[in-house]
Amino acid sequence: MHKSLKEEQQLLQLQAEALRLKLLTNQLRRQQENAGAGLLDLASQLPKAGLVWRLANKPRKLRSKLLLGAGLLAVLYLRF
Incomplete structure (x- = not known):
């Protein structure tokens, strides 16, 4: 070449x-x-006001179950 x-x-x-x-x-x-991008970054992307308002308007028993489920999901997410 x-x-x-x-x-x-x-x-x-x-x-x-x-x-x-x-x-x-x-x-x-x-x-x-x-x-x-951690959990806080993901949480900041959620429409917070709408979720809080909808959760506040749920019956107490259902609201407790939803909060417990969200807490368990957060623990599972952070653990794995």
């Missing part, structure tokens, strides 16, 4: 490798950001 063609091929391979590494770092960064 001609010397300039070999150099061009090597340059293209290096550029491809650099692009691959850049994509990989961006993917890892996105995964870390998503993993950092």
